[in-house]
Structure formats: structure tokens, C-alpha cells
Amino acid sequence: MLKEERQAYIIKQINVHNKVLSSDLSVQLAVSEDTVRRDLNELAESGKILKVYGGALSKSFHYPFQQNDVYAKDSKKIIVHKTMNLIKSGMVLLAGGGTTMIEWARSVPDNIECTVFTVSPLVGLELTERAGVEVILIGGQLSKNSHINTGALTINLLADIKVDLCIMGTNGLSYEGGVTESDWEVVQVKKAMIKSSQKTAVISIGEKLGSVQKMKICGLNAISYLITDLDRSDPILAPYKNEVQVI
Known part of the structure; x- marks a missing residue:
């Protein structure tokens, strides 16, 4: 694979998953980690990505207020619009992080009264x-990579609440692998979020479907709703309908 092809693939993966690990890219591209690091350095120097320890972040994830x-x-x-149909005044919600969740927060109408x-x-x-x-x-320790609070304090505080609905994104989602992530601390927080909620909605762009990260949060049967930008009749969603309500 040519360098230009490798770097295009890297940018695509970073945009879809918000962050990537050098070790994962090395396996996916069948090249050495040194080659991946050189590619990441070049992309960072050209302003296309943000290099961090062990991998890279998308610029839109790191600077979410640059809409x-x-x-x-x-x-x-589209995902935000579908998610809003689940929200009613008087509800108590639990919200995760990420660019789609920020778009959701920007779109909550003023006439809805709820606690989040x-x-x-x-x-x-x-x-x-x-x-x-x-x-x-x-509260908790603010993760520099995921931009959410993590750690024991966060998990203990989550254990003290019970909400009507949890809305969260994911880094990986597949029929076989369920909901997955690449960050162990984030995995623990998201597990605690699911336990604290009567129902859970996982939101994901269609491009993430079929992707699997190294660490599992839960199977599809542990969540209530799967919300994507795809039409519900899309054949890609067919296998998911057996385990979760697809919106």
C-alpha cells in the first residue's frame, strides 16, 4: 500500500472513531509501528490530525466547539433528531460524551424541562x-483523550443514581461483538452508566457498524435502543433488530 493510501485510511479511521491507536493501525495496515508513527507525525505536521501518546485524535473531537x-x-x-423522540419533559437523563452527544446537547429544545x-x-x-x-x-478525573470524567469517583457517583434513560456513543459496534471501546477507563464508566439507567440508547453513525474495539462494554441485549443515521429498513441493520430496538 502506498503512503498516500495508508494516510487516507488513517484519516478515515480517526474521523469515524475519533481516535486511533498506533498498535491497531499497524495490524490493520500490515506495517510496522514505526511506519505508522511516521505517518501520524506527517499528518499532524500538516494539521490534519492531533498526535497523542500511542495514537492520534481527530481535530473535530479535540476542538468540538469548532462546529x-x-x-x-x-x-x-439525523441521529440527534431521532434521539429527541425519546425525550419527554420530566425525565431524568444520563448523557455521555463525544461529538454526536455535543450535537444532541445543542439541539435540546428550550420547552423541554428535564434533569440531565x-x-x-x-x-x-x-x-x-x-x-x-x-x-x-x-465528577472525576477528566480524561485528556475522551474528554469525559473517569475513575473510581465517577463510577461511585454513578452508582448512587437511577435515571430514566442513558444516551451514549460508542467507538465500536457490531452484531457479534456488541458495544466496544479502546480505552479501559471509558469502558468502566460506560458499564456504570448502563447499570444506573432503566433504559440505554446507544447512538452511532452507520460507518461504525461492524467495527470492533479491543474492550467490551456489553452485548446488544444489554441496551434498549440503537440509533443510527441509516433508514430502519437498511439491510445492514437487519441482524441488530433481533437483539435491540433499532431507530
Whole structure:
């Protein structure tokens, strides 16, 4: 594979999953980690990605308030619109982090009155602009990569609440592998979020379907809703319908 092809693949993976690990890219591309690191350095120097220890982040994920740089923004707006149909005044919600969740927070209408717990300071800041939303931030150690609070404090605080609905994104999602992530601390927080919720909605752009990360959060039967930008009749979604309500 030519360098240009490798780097195009890397950018695609970073945009879809928000972050990538050098070790994973090395396996996927069948090249050495040194080659991957050189590619990441070149892409970072050209301003296309942000290099971090062990991998790289997308610029839209790292700078979420620069709305023009959000990857697949139209697809994420479709997801946000579908998710809003689950929200009713008086509900108590739990919100995860990520660019799609930030788009969701920006779109919550002012006439909805609800309480939202969140592990994401960025989502919390957006929700404070909504007149009818009471925002409660779940504290903890702020992850530099995922931009959510993690660690024992976060998990202990989550254990003390019970919400109507949890809404969260994911780094990997497949019929066989379920909901997966590449960060162990994030996995533990998301497991705690699911336990704290009567129902859970996982939101994902269609491009992530079929992808599997190294660490499992849960199987599909542990979540209530799968919300994507795809039409519900899309054949890609057919196997998922046996395990979860697809929206």
C-alpha cells in the first residue's frame, strides 16, 4: 500500500472513531509501528490530525466547539433528531460524551424541562444554554483523550443514581461483538452508566457498524435502543433488530 493510501485510511479511521491507536493501525495496515508513527507525525505536521501518546485524535473531537470541522455532521444531525423522540419533559437523563452527544446537547429544545446528569463537561456546558434543563455534572478525573470524567469517583457517583434513560456513543459496534471501546477507563464508566439507567440508547453513525474495539462494554441485549443515521429498513441493520430496538 502506498503512503498516500495508508494516510487516507488513517484519516478515515480517526474521523469515524475519533481516535486511533498506533498498535491497531499497524495490524490493520500490515506495517510496522514505526511506519505508522511516521505517518501520524506527517499528518499532524500538516494539521490534519492531533498526535497523542500511542495514537492520534481527530481535530473535530479535540476542538468540538469548532462546529464546521465535525465529521459526518449531517449524519449526526439525523441521529440527534431521532434521539429527541425519546425525550419527554420530566425525565431524568444520563448523557455521555463525544461529538454526536455535543450535537444532541445543542439541539435540546428550550420547552423541554428535564434533569440531565453527564460525565462530559463539554456536553454539560452546552446543556446549560437550555432554559428548561437542570445539569448535574458527575465528577472525576477528566480524561485528556475522551474528554469525559473517569475513575473510581465517577463510577461511585454513578452508582448512587437511577435515571430514566442513558444516551451514549460508542467507538465500536457490531452484531457479534456488541458495544466496544479502546480505552479501559471509558469502558468502566460506560458499564456504570448502563447499570444506573432503566433504559440505554446507544447512538452511532452507520460507518461504525461492524467495527470492533479491543474492550467490551456489553452485548446488544444489554441496551434498549440503537440509533443510527441509516433508514430502519437498511439491510445492514437487519441482524441488530433481533437483539435491540433499532431507530
